[in-house]
Amino acid sequence: MTAFMPITLRFCDNKTMLVGSVADAETALRHQWPDKTAPAYMEAARLVRLAVEGSCCPRTAFEAFSKTARQQGVLVVKPRSRAHDWLDAAAGP
Structure with missing residues (x-):
């Protein structure tokens, strides 16, 4: 089981x-990422490293990682399922 809703990435x-x-x-x-020198990538890498070490909230690190994946175009966006x-x-307004 994964800690977060899994995302799919397609690298360079x-x-x-x-x-x-x-x-x-x-x-x-x-x-391989499009730009490993981008500030968002470097910040995500730093937060992920800190989360692995246990000194950063994993959710914060994963959100930064997802954000930079989206910005760099490596995040594969899948259409929402009918479910x-x-x-x-069912949840309603």
């Missing part, structure tokens, strides 16, 4: 990876 070398934990994020950061729509309708 066209390899994909499912990331659902801070440990997975640490591994993913070692793959999401059903759950939203």
